[in-house]
Amino acid sequence: MGKWTKWAAIAGAIWVLAVPMAGTARAGEAPAPIQLALIEGMSGPFADAGAAVERNIRFAIERVNARGGVKLPDGPHALKLVVLDSQGSAEQALVQLRAAADRHIPFVLQGNGSAVAAALVAAIDKQNAREPDNRELFLNYSADDPALTGASCSFWHFRFDAHAGMRMNALADVIARDKSVKRVYLLNQDYSFGHDVSTLARAALAAKRPDVTIVGDEFHPIGRVKDFTPYIAKLRASRADAVVTGNWGNDLALLVKAAREQGFAGRFYTFYGNSLDAPAAIGEAGVGRVVAVADWHPNAGTAAVPAQRLPHADASASDAYYAAFRARFPAARDDYALLRIDVMIEMLADAITRAHGTDAAAVAKALEGMHYENGFVQATMRADDHQLIQPLYVIEMDKVGAPGVRFDNEGSGYGFRTVLALSPSQTEGGAGECRMKRP
Known part of the structure; x- marks a missing residue:
């Protein structure tokens, strides 16, 4: 207990x-x-x-x-x-x-x-x-x-x-600025959310980085893969320089651990790269290479660049x-x-x-x-x-003590800095296809 x-x-x-x-x-x-x-x-x-x-x-x-x-x-x-x-x-x-x-x-x-x-x-x-x-x-x-x-x-x-569309749009804004990304591999869990991430990634990249080539679009069983080595081999063979994934939980931790062990050199654009166990599993290989998107993170109150702090946000309240x-x-x-x-x-x-x-x-x-x-x-x-x-933050992994990284995750020695802060008005979009039936 x-x-x-x-x-x-x-x-x-x-x-x-x-x-x-x-x-x-x-x-x-x-x-x-x-x-x-x-x-x-x-x-x-x-x-x-x-x-x-x-x-x-x-x-x-x-x-x-x-x-x-x-x-x-x-x-x-x-x-x-x-x-x-x-x-x-x-x-x-x-x-x-x-x-x-x-x-x-x-x-x-x-x-x-x-x-x-x-x-x-x-x-x-x-x-x-x-x-x-x-x-x-x-x-x-x-x-x-x-x-x-x-x-x-x-x-x-x-x-x-x-939702996934909000998160993907935030990530795509950062990918659009990263001109080193030319070849992207989509790797996601094989269920509704994973398929949504794949579809949304294709649409967002087509709109914001039409020069990017999708070199793989693969799904794996959710919660059942114990060894991601074969998937990392495919990533390396594709010559991908970036991965977009919505994986979470053990599926994310095991994926990034295999990437570290197999020497995959590409960047990871993730929905949950800052989630439970992931930073420790990624380790040194994630510094400057793993990007995530979150509604908040421990270093949200610390902006290495003043423009990355949202207006009207009291950093002391976050701390x-x-x-x-x-x-x-x-x-x-x-x-x-x-x-x-x-x-x-x-x-x-x-x-x-x-x-x-x-x-x-x-x-x-x-x-x-x-x-x-x-x-x-x-x-x-x-x-x-x-x-x-609500606000969204696109964040990048770095060593604790680096500019904008006061706190690490789970004692790993690695944390995240804000690279893009989006206000609620920048994340909302429309209500889409909802046709709600009210009692």
């Missing part, structure tokens, strides 16, 4: 669970906690990513509870996390979603895997139509398939991460958030802070207060159009498609 799990058990014991969701407390009793169901792969190939998400959610919940919880007419309610292991599969995620519904948990959190997210959206749509007195709201912190806020958008789904996270989780292996999860929990708590309760429809309406600001991040939940509009 981790430190955060022990804390949750102690905190949960303080509160008396009278009903599964917020309700009127009996005399002398504390109001019931508001339950949030985390449906995530806590075992299996992406268990480390699941554990990192859990840490971030617990950290955000602790911050809300430390202020007295969520204020409702019958008093303050603590937030309580219920962790349900999907083992990384859509089938198990649906089993756990049913378990959450049986417990009348109104809020479902998930993000590691767009295929899983799509299955949850479809199931929640049916659940909410079938049982209007037991409706659920889905808060997505990482599933980046554009369809989730596009053609497959749902009133019951809110995304707090940038304070990161310092608080590291104080809570001081182990180097736990050094993976996801500011968007903190934003998600803060916005949810505010929406519950505005809705005067936990009714999913009322909370959804409170979230629509909500603006959030914490001194460093300015974000707005777009009502048309439930996509959070």
